[in-house]
Amino acid sequence: MNDVRPVQIRANKSERILGIEWSDGHSSRYPFELLRAGCPCASCRGGHENMRAEPDEEVFSVKLGDVPETRLRKIEAVGAYAVSVEWEDGHHYGIYNWHYLRALCPCEACRQK
Amino acid sequence: MLAGSVGLTAMLCFLCFGVFWLAVPSNPAETDNAAFIFTVIPAPTLTATPEGYLTPTPTQALVSADGIAVGAYVQIFGTEGQGLRLRSGPSTDFPPLFLGLEAEVFKVEDGPKLGNTYTWWYLVAPYDKTRSGWAASTYLSLVEAPTDVP
Ligand SMILES: [Zn+2]
Ligand SMILES: [Zn+2]
Numbered sequence: 001m002n003d004v005r006p007v008q009i010r011a012n013k014s015e016r017i018l019g020i021e022w023s024d025g026h027s028s029r030y031p032f033e034l035l036r037a038g039c040p041c042a043s044c045r046g047g048h049e050n051m052r053a054e055p056d057e058e059v060f061s062v063k064l065g066d067v068p069e070t071r072l073r074k075i076e077a078v079g080a081y082a083v084s085v086e087w088e089d090g091h092h093y094g095i096y097n098w099h100y101l102r103a104l105c106p107c108e109a110c111r112q113k
Numbered sequence: 114m115l116a117g118s119v120g121l122t123a124m125l126c127f128l129c130f131g132v133f134w135l136a137v138p139s140n141p142a143e144t145d146n147a148a149f150i151f152t153v154i155p156a157p158t159l160t161a162t163p164e165g166y167l168t169p170t171p172t173q174a175l176v177s178a179d180g181i182a183v184g185a186y187v188q189i190f191g192t193e194g195q196g197l198r199l200r201s202g203p204s205t206d207f208p209p210l211f212l213g214l215e216a217e218v219f220k221v222e223d224g225p226k227l228g229n230t231y232t233w234w235y236l237v238a239p240y241d242k243t244r245s246g247w248a249a250s251t252y253l254s255l256v257e258a259p260t261d262v263p
């Protein structure tokens with residue numbers, strides 16, 4: 001699963017969903033809420049010492065709703081290994097690499113792992 | 114006559130298929146280092162809040178960035194021996210803390226932040242945590258992690 005990378009990334013601001021088609025055929029749909037709750041930046045994760053390569057389990061149950069914090073303003077590719085996201089509240093420190101994004105996939109099959 | 118038209122049809126099919134087959138792999142090549150299709154679909158303007166939070170986004174945004182990210186290692190380069198000022202904050206408005214040397218390697222620990230049109234990263238020298246500060250990405254290049262880091 002180390003070499004899995006996106007072949008297509010689609011941020012849909014009207015459905016508030018980030019869709020990723022992966023090179024192994026899996027497809028992931030991330031509600032913007034989940035993406036924000038799972039922001040991998042140091043300040044959201046309580047400092048560098050708490051940072052792991054995978055999201056914390058709590059992020060899957062956080063309900064933030066449709067607020068500026070969960071409205072995606074901008075999404076950009078960072079080289080060929082990650083995307084960075086900027087939110088309407090101005091927060092823009094999260095860099096979501098492929099490994100982290102794949103681990104953040106909320107689908108049932110991935111959550112049962 | 115019949116054999117001729119069958120042959121022609123077969124050839125046309127082959128041509129069409131061949132052209133299609135050639136056209137497919139040429140697409141990702143355009144995107145170069147971002148080898149995936151990247152699409153942003155803007156929200157319909159109707160759902161915009163009164164304060165108009167929507168910013169126009171290109172429907173197809175392919176960004177080739179320098180690959181720098183938190184956790185990566187970078188090296189100062191392109192300063193022609195002058196070195197690079199590491200500052201107390203992510204903009205040239207902040208005072209310099211010290212001069213990073215040309216070819217010096219740092220670990221990226223925070224960023225990116227935008228300040229005076231530069232992208233800033235918070236760098237820490239792997240061997241001396243006191244050598245740390247914000248640097249503009251213009252003079253940084255990505256390097257492999259040093260193998261002898263504690
Ligand atoms: Zn964050
Ligand atoms: Zn999944």
